[in-house]
Amino acid sequence: MYGRYTQDLGTFAKDEAARLRLQQGHREGGFPRLRRPSELLEYTQGRCAPCLCTLQCQRFLISKVGEDWVFLILLGLVMALVSWAMDFAIATCLQAQKWMYGGLDTNVLLQYLAWVTYPTVLITFSAGFTQILAPQAVGSGIPEMKTILRGVVLKEYLTFKTFVAKVIGLTCALGSGMPLGKEGPFVHIASMCAALLSRFLSLFGGFYENEARNIEMLAAACAVGVGCCFAAPIGGVLFSIEVTSTFFAVRNYWRGFFAATFSAFIFRVLAVWNKDEETITALFKTRFRLDFPFDLQELPAFAVIGIASGFGGALFVYLNRKIVQFMRRQKTINRFLMKKRLLFPALVTLLISTLTFPPGFGQFMAGRLTQKDTLVTLFDNQTWAKQGISDEFEYLGILEAWRHPRSNVFVTLVVFILMKFWMSALATTIPVPCGAFMPVFVIGAAFGRLVGESMAAWFPDGIHADSNIYRIVPGGYAVVGAAALSGAVTHTVSTAVIVFELTGQISHILPVMIAVILANAVAQSLQPSLYDSIIRIKKLPYLPELGWGHHEKYNVRVEDIMVRDIRYVTLNCKYRDLQHILHSTKMKSLPLVESAESMILLGSIERAQVGALLSHQLSPQRRLQALRQKALSRAASRKPLKPALKRVPSGTVETPPAGTTDHSGIALKSLFCANTAAEPTEAQGTAYRKAKHVRISITEEMDLGDRMTPAEILDWEEQQLDQLVDFSSAKIDPAPFQLVEHTSLHKTHTIFSLLGLDHAYVTSIGRLVGMVSLKELRKAIEGSLTGKGVKVRPPLASFRDSQVSTPSLGASHLGISASHPQCLPALLPPSPIPPLQAP
Numbered sequence: 001m002y003g004r005y006t007q008d009l010g011t012f013a014k015d016e017a018a019r020l021r022l023q024q025g026h027r028e029g030g031f032p033r034l035r036r037p038s039e040l041l042e043y044t045q046g047r048c049a050p051c052l053c054t055l056q057c058q059r060f061l062i063s064k065v066g067e068d069w070v071f072l073i074l075l076g077l078v079m080a081l082v083s084w085a086m087d088f089a090i091a092t093c094l095q096a097q098k099w100m101y102g103g104l105d106t107n108v109l110l111q112y113l114a115w116v117t118y119p120t121v122l123i124t125f126s127a128g129f130t131q132i133l134a135p136q137a138v139g140s141g142i143p144e145m146k147t148i149l150r151g152v153v154l155k156e157y158l159t160f161k162t163f164v165a166k167v168i169g170l171t172c173a174l175g176s177g178m179p180l181g182k183e184g185p186f187v188h189i190a191s192m193c194a195a196l197l198s199r200f201l202s203l204f205g206g207f208y209e210n211e212a213r214n215i216e217m218l219a220a221a222c223a224v225g226v227g228c229c230f231a232a233p234i235g236g237v238l239f240s241i242e243v244t245s246t247f248f249a250v251r252n253y254w255r256g257f258f259a260a261t262f263s264a265f266i267f268r269v270l271a272v273w274n275k276d277e278e279t280i281t282a283l284f285k286t287r288f289r290l291d292f293p294f295d296l297q298e299l300p301a302f303a304v305i306g307i308a309s310g311f312g313g314a315l316f317v318y319l320n321r322k323i324v325q326f327m328r329r330q331k332t333i334n335r336f337l338m339k340k341r342l343l344f345p346a347l348v349t350l351l352i353s354t355l356t357f358p359p360g361f362g363q364f365m366a367g368r369l370t371q372k373d374t375l376v377t378l379f380d381n382q383t384w385a386k387q388g389i390s391d392e393f394e395y396l397g398i399l400e401a402w403r404h405p406r407s408n409v410f411v412t413l414v415v416f417i418l419m420k421f422w423m424s425a426l427a428t429t430i431p432v433p434c435g436a437f438m439p440v441f442v443i444g445a446a447f448g449r450l451v452g453e454s455m456a457a458w459f460p461d462g463i464h465a466d467s468n469i470y471r472i473v474p475g476g477y478a479v480v481g482a483a484a485l486s487g488a489v490t491h492t493v494s495t496a497v498i499v500f501e502l503t504g505q506i507s508h509i510l511p512v513m514i515a516v517i518l519a520n521a522v523a524q525s526l527q528p529s530l531y532d533s534i535i536r537i538k539k540l541p542y543l544p545e546l547g548w549g550h551h552e553k554y555n556v557r558v559e560d561i562m563v564r565d566i567r568y569v570t571l572n573c574k575y576r577d578l579q580h581i582l583h584s585t586k587m588k589s590l591p592l593v594e595s596a597e598s599m600i601l602l603g604s605i606e607r608a609q610v611g612a613l614l615s616h617q618l619s620p621q622r623r624l625q626a627l628r629q630k631a632l633s634r635a636a637s638r639k640p641l642k643p644a645l646k647r648v649p650s651g652t653v654e655t656p657p658a659g660t661t662d663h664s665g666i667a668l669k670s671l672f673c674a675n676t677a678a679e680p681t682e683a684q685g686t687a688y689r690k691a692k693h694v695r696i697s698i699t700e701e702m703d704l705g706d707r708m709t710p711a712e713i714l715d716w717e718e719q720q721l722d723q724l725v726d727f728s729s730a731k732i733d734p735a736p737f738q739l740v741e742h743t744s745l746h747k748t749h750t751i752f753s754l755l756g757l758d759h760a761y762v763t764s765i766g767r768l769v770g771m772v773s774l775k776e777l778r779k780a781i782e783g784s785l786t787g788k789g790v791k792v793r794p795p796l797a798s799f800r801d802s803q804v805s806t807p808s809l810g811a812s813h814l815g816i817s818a819s820h821p822q823c824l825p826a827l828l829p830p831s832p833i834p835p836l837q838a839p
Contacts, residue, residue, distance in 0.1 A: 068255060072258050075194055075197060076258075077263070079221075079224050079225065080262075080265075081266075082167065086182075088274070116354060116357070118176070119177050122176040130169040131341055136156050137433050139431075141187055142187050142435075146243065147540045148191075157188075160196055172432075174434075183226060183230070183437035183438060187226060187240065194217045194218055220255035223259065224263045227264045228260070230283060231267055231502075232498045234257075234260075235494050235495070238492075239494040240256065242491075246543075265280075281504060282503055283502050285504045286503040286505050288505055293476060299510075299514065302477070302511035303514055305448055308447070309484035309519040310518060314523045317523075320425045320428060323429050348429075358401075364404060364412055378446060378475070379478055381474075384402065413453070417450065420442065424436065444485025446478070447485065451477050483499040483512050484512075487516040487520055496512045546781060561745070562771060563772070567585045567587065572595060573724070578613060578614050579721060589604045589605070590604065599769075604736040605727075605731075605732050606731070610730075617721075618720055623713070737760045739762050760773075
């Protein structure tokens with residue numbers, strides 16, 4: 001379709017150019033030969049032959065590049081390269097820290113300085129670099145993408161500058177070894193890649209600038225971000241849908257799977273090419289037994305993991321939000337940290353690095369292990385302890401970090417869980433590009449491992465089934481715990497699929513699903529998700545989800561929450577009223593009603609259109625036009641043309657007296673017959689000189705009249721403001737979205753979420769009675785939510801009681817009086833703005 005449109009446009013341009021050349025030839029006196037359209041389109045001879053090939057190649061490329069699969073392949077390839085390069089740089093940074101720590105084993109003080117200084121420098125550089133280049137790169141990025149996909153425009157969040165800051169800042173932050181994640185930032189990075197690719201490919205065709213198409217590509221990019229981060233395309237698509245979309249268009253499904261699969265494939269192929277892996281395998285491959293992975297008697301333990309993870313996830317979100325609120329509410333601390341922006345991340349990094357120092361307190365929490373090494377050990381299918389005695393197991397390799405001569409593995413796991421819990425909640429508040437999925441994933445795996453080791457201690461001989469002994473596999477419990485806690489924090493179920501793709505085994509599908517569902521049930525009833533919590537902290541324009549409730553949220557209606565005191569425009573209003581409305585409200589869209597008496601809603605008009613109407617009415621061009629008309633009227637009064645335009649009777653022909661000239665025919669010819677072929681006469685020359693004199697005098701008066709004094713300009717503007725508004729040139733939406741008074745809160749929330757609305761007008765039998773915007777809907781949901789859902793408010797209690805108590809409300813309350821029928825009645829706004837009266 002795009003290629004056909006481009007070809008037709010080119011044909012039209014060539015025909016138009018030929019027509020212009022033909023006109024120019026006529027003006028020059030020549031008579032060029034008319035060319036046939038075929039001759040204008042076909043250049044098959046001479047120097048134009050290569051041009052035809054070039055045009056055909058260009059059209060072919062445009063038609064092919066315009067297809068979605070080419071864009072998705074480019075997006076997946078770029079993100080795979082970015083992910084692999086970042087992983088390589090992060091591994092190099094972590095290896096450098098180990099090398100520095102191991103090279104100074106002769107001096108504990110130097111080891112401590114190296115262990116603490118290295119991450120502090122990296123985190124400080126990341127915070128400073130991000131703050132200077134693009135502060136929008138700070139944080140996860142999923143809350144912002146959730147807002148953008150809803151239709152809200154966030155400036156500078158999808159630019160190349162933000163992309164550079166996000167990539168470099170995230171690499172330094174993860175290379176420091178802090179308990180931070182990369183899954184959320186990768187969603188933001190992939191979205192920025194999609195936006196930048198759309199801008200680049202728009203050079204080949206304008207269809208890449210389509211807003212709806214860009215939103216679809218951003219939805220696919222979110223899936224690519226998770227897919228290339230964990231090499232989990234299926235879980236990545238499902239996770240991106242859950243965390244970024246309230247309602248998902250099924251037509252984008254194949255785009256997400258296609259791009260995420262291609263990106264994950266290239267990402268793992270690069271690992272094989274770099275000889276990190278022998279073949280394409282899972283990132284954290286497990287080797288659980290498949291013949292009897294678990295016994296039915298273990299299902300209650302898995303359920304306990306899910307319920308406990310639900311409480312833990314809600315506590316993590318609550319703790320993270322309270323830390324941020326504490327830093328903001330303490331004005332002294334906030335003022336000091338605003339001046340010293342790099343001090344807070346440096347202090348947090350110093351504290352966490354000190355506590356994880358391996359010879360110090362870190363020996364009780366496997367402080368020397370990175371997040372990847374920690375997951376590899378926690379997913380190990382061997383039992384570390386039997387009956388709590390750690391010496392019975394031989395720790396090999398990196399498992400040695402979990403062994404302490406003075407304590408058993410249970411103490412180490414408990415200390416690890418408690419310390420990493422508050423450390424991760426604190427570290428995710430640092431102003432650097434970071435996520436929270438991986439730290440929570442590791443903590444959940446440690447909790448599952450703790451439950452699995454406890455089960456192994458309680459059942460040292462395993463579960464007896466058919467005279468066969470199957471020992472407990474604590475690694476399976478770790479997988480269940482990781483999926484449950486991460487699902488509870490993010491309010492997603494797709495973490496179960498991500499776990500299957502990460503481990504490469506699906507043997508524990510039933511326990512994982514049970515735990516994840518129970519964790520979500522508990523967490524969603526207590527706290528919002530981590531991303532929704534960040535949206536509330538940053539006050540992003542997003543509609544929160546309805547809480548857990550039954551019939552209560554159906555009892556709250558639109559008329560309970562709508563704003564009745566709104567400004568509106570009528571068809572018979574004056575420009576002065578438009579000026580008042582622009583000064584008295586900040587609404588982006590204003591309702592247009594038939595009259596102040598009927599209040600019949602006709603449509604809506606944007607605030608920019610109202611400003612354009614007012615600006616045009618008071619523009620200098622109109623003032624000059626008025627001056628021209630005034631000057632012409634003065635000139636006409638000085639040089640009357642009435643005698644010259646006197647009509648001669650058709651039946652008689654009068655001969656002018658001798659010595660006089662007949663100017664009537666000359667005047668008529670000069671006014672209506674400009675192209676007359678009569679010979680010039682002395683009378684025509686005299687008339688021409690008089691007309692020229694008149695034009696010169698008019699020009700002089702215009703030049704003098706343009707120099708109006710400020711008082712004269714003010715008087716002229718006052719006269720213009722009293723005129724009726726002409727809406728013929730304004731762009732009016734004839735069908736704005738409308739609701740009725742009895743629409744429930746649940747249905748209103750669904751409509752706003754599904755259609756991405758910012759506001760909706762409330763009408764009663766076609767009459768405008770109020771308006772509901774995101775602000776009112778958000779306040780209604782957040783103000784009436786409890787642990788069990790929406791509080792039961794008496795339906796229409798506040799407004800219905802007020803209407804019953806004041807039956808004479810109606811037009812008097814709206815500021816409408818019979819003596820003042822004007823476009824802007826005295827709608828009492830929330831702020832004390834006086835009613836608008838007719839001048």
